[in-house]
Amino acid sequence: MTATSFAPVFVSSDTAKAVFDWTDAIRALQSAYARPVPPKSAPPRTVAAAGKTWLRTLPAVPVGGRYYGAKIMGMAMDAAAPGVEYVIVLFDRETSRIAAFVDGNLVTGYRTAATSAAALDRLAPRGAARLAVLGSGLEATMHTRAIASVRDLSEVVVFSPTPERRAAFAQAVTRDLGVPARGVASAQEAVDGAGIVLAAARARGEQPILFGDWLEPGATVASIGSTIPEQREIDVSVVARSDIIVCDTLEEVLGETGDMLAAHEAGIAFRDKSFSLTDLMSGAIDERLKDARTRMYKSVGGGLQDIVVAELILDKAIAAGLATPLPIEFETKR
Known part of the structure; x- marks a missing residue:
């Protein structure tokens, strides 16, 4: 050669x-x-x-x-x-x-969304689901398309602060995926009745945008917007409500993201219900999954x-x- x-x-x-x-x-x-x-x-x-x-x-x-x-x-x-x-x-x-x-x-956008979908494919119940999307940026766009490749979506409901952006997002989803989609005026309204919830937008002022009591019984959450200690996305009540938490990079998610640090400070025990993607993909936690009603995937991304x-x-x-x-x-x- x-x-x-x-x-x-x-x-x-x-x-x-x-x-x-x-x-x-x-x-x-x-x-x-x-x-x-x-x-x-x-x-x-x-x-x-x-x-x-x-x-x-x-x-x-x-x-x-x-x-x-x-x-x-x-x-x-x-x-x-x-x-x-x-x-x-x-x-x-x-x-x-x-x-x-x-x-x-x-x-970067492809791998983040594809990894989330890979996890949701094992975490979320089979069958059609309504998807709630919090955020309307590139990550939200890619995640919606990735999730649609592993689950039939009956509807996509999106919230983001700007009405024009959420309307454009919904129109693109229907055009590209053939899935009914609509924008709504609050995060809680988007989450209502959703089987899968995607949190893909940190809130202004780093205040949580998703709360545990909004979630339907049996809902699956993917949280991707809080990746460093200074960032917040989900309330500690979401961590408390989750029966199982799967992390793409376990120690970084648990020890270096603002959401999990806040949960720790609030006295919420989560380490014994937190597992790696390898645990999920290898089948090591299949028995735990059978008894888990609310499931969460949390991501910081990885090489x-x-x-x-x-x-x-x-x-x-x-x-x-x-x-x-x-x-x-x-x-x-x-």
């Missing part, structure tokens, strides 16, 4: 969008989490910061995958036009070389999700001839 055979490729967000498939991503994530995940294979995220500049890194070496690597994102908040860019660097196990750079912006979904997208992009070869070659240290 010549040196040029090792030239890496670039996968743009446009290409990722063209080749991405929800069902394939959900199945890939379920498979990845069904295996034991050694702690060192997907370590916690790291953040380097100085003043108003920060850099976050999420590394992972998926068990059984061809590629391993890391997602890197950063922002200089005092730049002339600050914004966050993401790149996922994939290394090839077969060559030990850098194989690809993947634009991580859309991949394993990024790499699994990026590998899937890379393979599809190469097969479709849409990956862009880069005219570069890295020097290999032997």
Whole structure:
């Protein structure tokens, strides 16, 4: 094999969008989490910061995958036009070389929503369900489409503070998914009667937007908006009401998210009912699930999700001839 055979490729967000498939991503994530995940294979995220500049890194070496690597994102908040860019660097196990750079912006939304759907596929009761969506941004949009790929949705009811945005969200759901959808004027109205509740928008002022006594008996909650200690999304009553809590990154969710820290401060015991995605996907908590009425999935995101979904997208992009070869070659240290 010549040196040029090792030239890496670039996968743009446009290409990722063209080749991405929800069902394939959900199945890939379920498979990845069904295996034991050694702690060192997907370590916690790291953040380097100085003043108003920060850099976050999420590394992972998926068990059984061809590629391993890391997602890197950063922002200089005092730049002339600050914004966050993401790149996922994939290394090839077969060559030990850098194989690809993947634009991580859309991949981040895809992997978060696909992981939530992978969890809800095991947590939520079978059959048609009404979905309540709190939020109308990119994450809410992607999650609604991901959830629709694992459950028949009888209706989608959305709340967000801006009437025009929730109306546009509902119109897009009906247009894209063929599911009846409507916007409502309060979060409680959206949640009323819902079998699945998606909390995908932190509240203004970091006040909770979802309360336990709003939930229908047997409802399943996915909470994705509170990922650091300073953020709030769900009230502590939701934690108290949940019979089982599944976390994508167990210790980060329980120890580093504002919602769970608030629940701890309120004296709510939750560790004995909290489990990892691997526990869920491997079947280790199947017996516990039988007796659990209210179930919750809580997410902070993780590098394993990024790499699994990026590998899937890379393979599809190469097969479709849409990956862009880069005219570069890295020097290999032997």
